Amino acid sequence: MIKCVAIDDEPIALSIIQEYCRRFGNIELQCFTSPIEGMACIKHTLPDIVFLDIEMNSHNGVQLAKEIPDGTCVIFTTAYSEYALDGFNVDAVDFLHKPIFYPRFERAVQKALLLINAKRASGLRRDTLTLKVEYKTVVVEVDDISYVEAMDNYVKVFRPGLPVIISQITMKEIENVLPSSRFIRVHRSFIVSLNAIEKFSNRRIFLKNYDNYIPVGRTYTEAFNNLYNIFKQNNYSK
Numbered sequence: 001m002i003k004c005v006a007i008d009d010e011p012i013a014l015s016i017i018q019e020y021c022r023r024f025g026n027i028e029l030q031c032f033t034s035p036i037e038g039m040a041c042i043k044h045t046l047p048d049i050v051f052l053d054i055e056m057n058s059h060n061g062v063q064l065a066k067e068i069p070d071g072t073c074v075i076f077t078t079a080y081s082e083y084a085l086d087g088f089n090v091d092a093v094d095f096l097h098k099p100i101f102y103p104r105f106e107r108a109v110q111k112a113l114l115l116i117n118a119k120r121a122s123g124l125r126r127d128t129l130t131l132k133v134e135y136k137t138v139v140v141e142v143d144d145i146s147y148v149e150a151m152d153n154y155v156k157v158f159r160p161g162l163p164v165i166i167s168q169i170t171m172k173e174i175e176n177v178l179p180s181s182r183f184i185r186v187h188r189s190f191i192v193s194l195n196a197i198e199k200f201s202n203r204r205i206f207l208k209n210y211d212n213y214i215p216v217g218r219t220y221t222e223a224f225n226n227l228y229n230i231f232k233q234n235n236y237s238k
Contacts, residue, residue, distance in 0.1 A: 004047055035061075048112070061078070076096065194228060
């Protein structure tokens with residue numbers, strides 16, 4: 001579940017964000033028209049994402065953003081486009097110009113999720129990925145993943161004994177958020193878990209629990225052999 005907080009002094013704006021979060025799926029949202037109450041909630045609950053209006057009657061959202069704890073992604077929402085530069089100067093993930101339409105909202109949340117996944121993969125948060133699957137989001141345990149296969153603008157995530165996940169994310173994006181010490185790209189269309197490897201040659205990788213093999217692209221052979229040897233040495237030394 002993705003924890004989110006929205007602060008906006010316009011109830012209608014909050015209701016739109018609430019509806020979009022419900023449509024996106026797997027989001028737990030708390031809404032506040034009071035910036036003071038909203039900031040207190042943020043500091044107490046440490047949400048994953050904050051939707052923050054910039055121009056409010058009593059407070060400026062850019063100034064409030066400076067008080068938001070590290071690790072929380074900020075997405076600004078405002079009717080005034082001239083504030084966009086100020087928003088990015090405080091490391092906002094995205095800037096949504098009102099009126100906000102759902103496709104633009106979805107892209108902003110996806111961008112935030114990529115950052116959240118990267119932090120989780122680096123050990124700052126639990127070792128999981130949050131992937132968009134059709135009209136919902138799914139939390140995937142990294143340890144469950146054996147390999148990832150490219151499929152046009154989607155990827156297929158394979159987990160032994162569990163359903164295959166098809167998510168609208170690029171291979172480059174998922175490669176960036178998977179732990180580089182445990183996963184490696186071995187082909188333009190494949191990323192494999194080093195833990196899942198049963199045996200391999202210069203051109204083929206056979207994985208535990210799977211009958212099919214994964215091809216190794218010529219440009220990936222040396223990098224794969226080097227990383228796999230290091231990985232095995234580290235495991236044997238433990």
